[in-house]
Amino acid sequence: MNPAQQQAIQELLLKMADDALILGHRNSEWVGLGPTLEEDIAFASIAQDKLGHALALYTILHEHVGAADPDTVAFMRSEKLFKCCHLVEMPIGGYDFSLMRHFLFDTADALRYEMLATSMFEPLAQVARKIRGEIQYHTMHANIWIKQLGRGTEESKARMQSALNEAYPLALGIFEQSSFEQELIDAGFFAGEQALKERWLKTIQPVLDAAGLHLPDGSQPVFGGRMGYHTEYLQPLLDEMSEVFATDPTAEW
Numbered sequence: 001m002n003p004a005q006q007q008a009i010q011e012l013l014l015k016m017a018d019d020a021l022i023l024g025h026r027n028s029e030w031v032g033l034g035p036t037l038e039e040d041i042a043f044a045s046i047a048q049d050k051l052g053h054a055l056a057l058y059t060i061l062h063e064h065v066g067a068a069d070p071d072t073v074a075f076m077r078s079e080k081l082f083k084c085c086h087l088v089e090m091p092i093g094g095y096d097f098s099l100m101r102h103f104l105f106d107t108a109d110a111l112r113y114e115m116l117a118t119s120m121f122e123p124l125a126q127v128a129r130k131i132r133g134e135i136q137y138h139t140m141h142a143n144i145w146i147k148q149l150g151r152g153t154e155e156s157k158a159r160m161q162s163a164l165n166e167a168y169p170l171a172l173g174i175f176e177q178s179s180f181e182q183e184l185i186d187a188g189f190f191a192g193e194q195a196l197k198e199r200w201l202k203t204i205q206p207v208l209d210a211a212g213l214h215l216p217d218g219s220q221p222v223f224g225g226r227m228g229y230h231t232e233y234l235q236p237l238l239d240e241m242s243e244v245f246a247t248d249p250t251a252e253w
């Protein structure tokens with residue numbers, strides 16, 4: 001890879017890994033709090049998968065792009081160096097918001113890994129082919145609940161519509177482009193955020209239609225996270241995540 005391509009793949013891997021790491025921790029906050037035992041277990045399982053995906057991506061960064069080891073990258077960077085989108089940083093809120101975030105993000109994630117399965121960057125393509133199978137269960141879970149609650153009572157439908165109104169502009173931030181977007185496309189590493197967004201919109205619409213929900217009009221994407229500008233919620237979460245590791249980064253567990 002030339003230097004521009006290396007920077008492009010680093011940006012892509014970091015934002016994907018950071019999204020997975022932060023959302024994995026957010027989803028884990030439902031452990032013991034889920035509205036039903038099954039949902040408690042489901043979100044715990046999804047959270048565990050997300051952390052596994054983050055580890056796989058940080059490992060590629062370490063082994064193929066020259067980044068520090070995964071634990072150091074995950075737990076010792078400053079907030080400004082994180083590339084996660086604002087959607088994943090938000091507190092879990094009510095179950096309606098977390099479920100809608102789960103639906104919007106994991107649909108995009110599934111499509112992203114499907115596209116990356118044929119990436120010319122083979123280490124990422126190999127990981128993508130493995131992960132895309134796991135995420136099928138995430139999207140299946142999300143789709144079932146979005147439809148069930150959207151077609152449920154008037155209250156459940158109203159709450160899911162409100163959650164969609166709140167989460168959708170944040171979800172558009174998933175597709176914030178980096179300054180190396182064209183390098184990714186030209187090298188055959190990834191088809192680009194715009195192509196992903198178009199597939200995402202076509203995929204979520206039938207599910208929302210079946211649920212009787214509609215995308216809010218005039219929503220503007222919430223950008224900034226990919227460039228290191230974050231919400232007030234990220235730093236406290238990073239402090240909590242890194243508290244034990246930072247006491248002795250050289251310790252072996």
